[in-house]
Amino acid sequence: CGTHKMNLFQSITSALDNTLASDPTAVIFGEDVAFGGVFRCTVGLRDKYGKDRVFNTPLCEQGIVGFGIGAAVAGATAIAEIQFADYIYPAFDQIVNEAAKYRYRSGNLFDCGSLTIRAPWGCVGHGSLYHSQSPEAFFAHCPGIKVVIPRSPVQAKGLLLSCIADKNPCIFFEPKILYRAAVEQVPEEPYIIPLSQAEILQEGSDVTLVAWGTQIHVMKEVAAMAQEKLGVSCEVIDLQTILPWDTETICKSVVKTGRLLISHEAPITGGFAAEISSTVQEECFLNLEAPISRVCGYDTPFPHIFEPFYIPDKWKCFEAIKKMINY
Amino acid sequence: EYEPSHIYLNRAVSAGAAAVVSARTYADFTNEATFEIKKCDTFKLDEGPATQVVMTRDEGLQYYRTMQTMRRMELKADQLYKQKIIRGFCHLYDGQEACAVGIEAAINLSDHLITAYRAHGYTYTRGGTVKKIMAELTGRRGGIAKGKGGSMHMYCKHFYGGNGIVGAQVPLGAGVALACKYQGNSELCVCLYGDGAANQGQIFETYNMAALWKLPVIFICENNGYGMGTSVERAAASTDYFKRGEFIPGVRVDGMDVLCVREASRFAADYCRSGKGPILMELQTYRYHGHSMSDPGVSYRTREEIQEVRSKSDPISMLKDRMLSNNMASVEELKEIDVEVRKEIEDAAQFATTDPEPPLEDLCNHIFHNNPPLEVRGTNPWSKLKSVS
Numbered sequence: 001c002g003t004h005k006m007n008l009f010q011s012i013t014s015a016l017d018n019t020l021a022s023d024p025t026a027v028i029f030g031e032d033v034a035f036g037g038v039f040r041c042t043v044g045l046r047d048k049y050g051k052d053r054v055f056n057t058p059l060c061e062q063g064i065v066g067f068g069i070g071a072a073v074a075g076a077t078a079i080a081e082i083q084f085a086d087y088i089y090p091a092f093d094q095i096v097n098e099a100a101k102y103r104y105r106s107g108n109l110f111d112c113g114s115l116t117i118r119a120p121w122g123c124v125g126h127g128s129l130y131h132s133q134s135p136e137a138f139f140a141h142c143p144g145i146k147v148v149i150p151r152s153p154v155q156a157k158g159l160l161l162s163c164i165a166d167k168n169p170c171i172f173f174e175p176k177i178l179y180r181a182a183v184e185q186v187p188e189e190p191y192i193i194p195l196s197q198a199e200i201l202q203e204g205s206d207v208t209l210v211a212w213g214t215q216i217h218v219m220k221e222v223a224a225m226a227q228e229k230l231g232v233s234c235e236v237i238d239l240q241t242i243l244p245w246d247t248e249t250i251c252k253s254v255v256k257t258g259r260l261l262i263s264h265e266a267p268i269t270g271g272f273a274a275e276i277s278s279t280v281q282e283e284c285f286l287n288l289e290a291p292i293s294r295v296c297g298y299d300t301p302f303p304h305i306f307e308p309f310y311i312p313d314k315w316k317c318f319e320a321i322k323k324m325i326n327y
Numbered sequence: 328e329y330e331p332s333h334i335y336l337n338r339a340v341s342a343g344a345a346a347v348v349s350a351r352t353y354a355d356f357t358n359e360a361t362f363e364i365k366k367c368d369t370f371k372l373d374e375g376p377a378t379q380v381v382m383t384r385d386e387g388l389q390y391y392r393t394m395q396t397m398r399r400m401e402l403k404a405d406q407l408y409k410q411k412i413i414r415g416f417c418h419l420y421d422g423q424e425a426c427a428v429g430i431e432a433a434i435n436l437s438d439h440l441i442t443a444y445r446a447h448g449y450t451y452t453r454g455g456t457v458k459k460i461m462a463e464l465t466g467r468r469g470g471i472a473k474g475k476g477g478s479m480h481m482y483c484k485h486f487y488g489g490n491g492i493v494g495a496q497v498p499l500g501a502g503v504a505l506a507c508k509y510q511g512n513s514e515l516c517v518c519l520y521g522d523g524a525a526n527q528g529q530i531f532e533t534y535n536m537a538a539l540w541k542l543p544v545i546f547i548c549e550n551n552g553y554g555m556g557t558s559v560e561r562a563a564a565s566t567d568y569f570k571r572g573e574f575i576p577g578v579r580v581d582g583m584d585v586l587c588v589r590e591a592s593r594f595a596a597d598y599c600r601s602g603k604g605p606i607l608m609e610l611q612t613y614r615y616h617g618h619s620m621s622d623p624g625v626s627y628r629t630r631e632e633i634q635e636v637r638s639k640s641d642p643i644s645m646l647k648d649r650m651l652s653n654n655m656a657s658v659e660e661l662k663e664i665d666v667e668v669r670k671e672i673e674d675a676a677q678f679a680t681t682d683p684e685p686p687l688e689d690l691c692n693h694i695f696h697n698n699p700p701l702e703v704r705g706t707n708p709w710s711k712l713k714s715v716s
Contacts, residue, residue, distance in 0.1 A: 032556060035626070058526035058562045059493055059554055087492065090528070126415040128477050130491035268704050298691060298705045298712065304415065304477040305466030306690045316706040 003185040008178045011153035011186045012041040012118070015160040016079065018190040020049045023077050025114075026164075028054045030064060030081025038083060039120055039179050065091035065117060069099050069169070072115035077164060082119040085173055086130040091117075092138070099169040100144030113167035118160070121149065121173035122214050123265050123311055128304040131176075134213075134266040134297075139171055140243045140275060146170040146195060147242040151216040153184040158193030159240060166195060175214040198246035200253070204235035207259040207321055210250060210276060212239045215263050215312070222317040229318075232325055242272055250276065251283045258289035259324045263312050268296035290327035293320040359383040360653040364587045370570045370577035370607075376594035380586050384655045387646065390432065390585050391656075392664050394424040394643045397448045399672045400457050401616075404447065404464055408620045412680055413464045417478045420448040422615040425642035426549055427452045429588025430517060433596055439507065441487040441500045442519035444479040445549075445614075449519075453486035457671055461679035469678060474685040475693075494520060494527030497546070501533045504544035504605075515543040515599045517592075523554025525568050534572045534605070541604035545595045546572065548609045549582065555618040556627040569609035582612030583640040613640070692716065 006014060019026045028042060034056045036043035046054035057064050061082055068080035082088045088095075095117070103111035123132040139147045146168050150156035156174065163170035201216070202223060209219045216238045223234035235253050239245060254260045260280055262273035273294040280292060295312040303310050361381050369375040401421040407413045420427070423445070430440070431452040442449050450460050455471050463470030464478050471481050472489075481489040487503065490496040500518025507514040524530065525548055537544050548568040552559055559566045569577030576598075580591040588610060595606045613636045617624025624633070650656045691703040691714040701714040 035556065038555075056557060056561065058557075059523040060526050060528060062528055089492075128415045129480070131416060268706075295706050299703050300691055300694055300714075303475065303690060304480075305474055305684055306687070309687060309690060310706075312706045316710070 002188045004188050005183060006153050006186040007180050007183045008150075008153050008156055008174065009039050009041045009180070011157040011184075012160060012174065013043055013045065014186060014188065015157040015164075015190070016042060016045055017048070018161065019077065019079070019164050020045060020053060022190070025075060026053065026077040026079065027071065028079045028081070029057050029068070031057060031059055031083045033081050037081065039176065041118070041174075042081070061087055061090040062094055065094040066098065068115050068117065069094060069102070069112045072112035072169070073102065073110055075114070077114045078112075078116070079164065080115065080117045082117060084131055084176075085119040085121040085135050086133045088117075088119055088135060095139065095145060095169070095171070096142045100142050102144075102169075104144060111167070112169050114164075115169040116160075116163045116172060117170070118172045118174060120176035120179070122175045122177060123302070123307060124177045125307065127176075127302070128307075129301050132302045132307070134173070134264065136173060136242045137266055137270055137272045140272050142243075144168070145243065147173070148195060148240065149173045149175070149213040149242060150240065151175070151213055151238050152178070152182050153186045155193060155238075155240065157186055158191050159195070161190050162192040162195050165192060173213070177214055193240075196241045196244050196246055198240060198249040199238045200235060200249065201238055202234070202236040204233035204257065206232045206257055207234045207261060207324060208250070208253040208257045209234050209236045209317075210239055210260065210262045211264065212242065215265060218312070218314050218317065219263060222314045222321065225314065225318050226321050230322065230325060232321060234321070239276075245276070247279055247283070251280060254280050254284045255287045258287050259293075260288075261293040261295060261317065261320050261324065263295040263317055265297050265311055267299045268294055269299050271296050290324040293324055295320050355654075356384055356656060357654045360649075360655060362586055362649060364584060364590065365581045367581075367587070367591055368569065368579040370567075371574075372576045372578065375578060376580075376587075376590040380590050382586060382649075384650075386432070387650045387655050388660075388664070390428050391643065391646055391650070391661060392668065393428050393452065394585070394646065395665060395668045396457060396671065397421075397424045397427065397451055398643060399668050400451065400460065400675070401447060403672050403676050404461070405616065405620065407461075407465065407676060407679070413478070414466075415477055416444075417464065417620040418445045418618065419616040419620070420445050420614070422636070422641070423549065423551060423582065423612045424448060425585040425588050426582050426610050426612055429585045430547070430592045432585070432589045433592030434515070434517060436485060438514050438596075439485045439487065439500075439503045439516040440519070441490070441496045441503065441516065443493065443496055443521060443524060444489070444491050445521070446479065446481055446489045449486065450481040450483060450489065453483055455481060455483045455486075457675040458678050461675045462682050465679040465682075466684060467679060467682035468685040468689075469682040473689065475689065494524040494529050496520065497524070497527075497530050498533045498536075500546075501537045501542055501544050504537065504542040505540065507543055508541075513600055515545060515596060517545045517547060519547045519549055521554060522548060522550040522552070522559050522566075522568060523557070523562065525571060526563060534575055537605040538572075538574050541602065543599040543602075544605045545592070545599055546575070546605060546607040548607070549612055550609055551612050551614045553614075553618070553627065556622065558627065567609075569607055572605070572607040575605050575607050577607040577609065579609045579611065582610030583636075583642050583645065585642055585646055688713070688715075
């Protein structure tokens, strides 16, 4: 079956293209999606599938998500785009109070499972306060929705198609810094990558490294550094689905290695690493050789000029591994 | 920290000094002239702003200098952005100068103003210096927000920014107006937003609160025809933004004419200060640049359209023509101002490029109000920074 060299935004377009082709109820909407989107994720789709299936909304996030929930409840496969994850908060009420609770509160009579919300996510080098945020932790606290973050084009297409097919409302965060930077050979035909299954990218015996999205690539570098400079063998795991997360794979790995390092760009307090850390210490307490380490952003708003100091880069992660090994 | 009200006086005085250098003397010029301006469409109002207005020579020179400074400042920012000295997001205001200058001419510095992210012009008219604005764009310690806010987050006294999230500033503006009413100080709040933001839910929530409680707020929709790349016709069920307040009276104004904006703002300010409650102004204006420096601005509109506005409706050219044809200034005098403005911008750019970045300690300062200093957890368990406020 044919694969094609695609970057992240092209793999998203491919997934959306497959969806619009196979599912006549599928519609894509959001700000500026018609001309192709500010990150070019929807290029060509309006021309191919028509203006009633790919259309712009006015500037109203709360309205976009509310509208998406309604469309999904009525049976459409609704794919809503929020232009930047930083702008998702006006829609927070709709997501948490409406989308997440629809099935539960109606005793399974209604649901908005065919809703998928996509948003560009994460730091981009110059995004500053409102174009760099990673809000996954806010949504992880909400039973009823799924939160998914891919690390690469191949993952993105498979995970997005899974989200669209999944019968629960899903939020799909796309690492914006990887839109052009990440390039892979991606299958043109649709395929799914299962949700709630963490992927072990590299096996190891001494430390488990857990991350998602852009940070996985940092962890891969860190693992190489640890091997080269410390002779430490790292097991690198991409969590992929934040909610519901694959506790089994992570715990199994920590039982094996005894050490865990979790890293994310979002601020450390209340970040998703806290949830992983808490669960792992419950399940694997006696297997731990060192306290669980979290290398995350500072507890500040995402800074303007200080970004290089703010982000949990490979040096900070490397230091953390050193400390864990020497504990 | 900021240049208070004598900013205008200084500029006018030095403009007068420049006139001495030119061939004609002060006495040659007409001191004031009456101009016929476009009549404003009104909504739920028995009368509108005046159509015959007086502008003095000093006022004209002041408006000219201010608009020219804003224009050159934005063009310089464009240049610095292309040189990657300014990074991140940068939304330029060139083309819309008449709005900021006209509004400020009708209110006092003791009044309040809040706008969205296309804010460099307002930061200037509200009292910020070009130097501090440019240093904020480049993220240096001499910036008006100490380098921590950037293009979209500039503030100064009675100017509440500078807001990145679309529409979020509008309820805030109403809150400021409430404070004015509560304190009984006859101040008002000018609360600006764009045609894109006009479709946000919180705008309508704010209209309701402001009208219900008769808050002294002037809502101003700066309609530049495009919300990023979406033309108003494609985004709004009604493009009569001055009517969107429904139970709030409205005025539609030619935003390219500084005198129109000034008269309408005077009218609105009088309305507010008389305790009648909020009023809505729509300024029909135009931006020459794209939405931001990442947007070339020509994929959703034609170059011909931009060119046409530049040649027929440019606010600075319009003012210049008025002054020259009414013998209120000489070509040389205006050129002098241009030269001075250019120098000021160059000096500011020099400062913005060479001033050091804020110290790393600033990363965590001013998160909370705290005494004693707070420890901020960071990228790993043993790295903690101090937050001082």
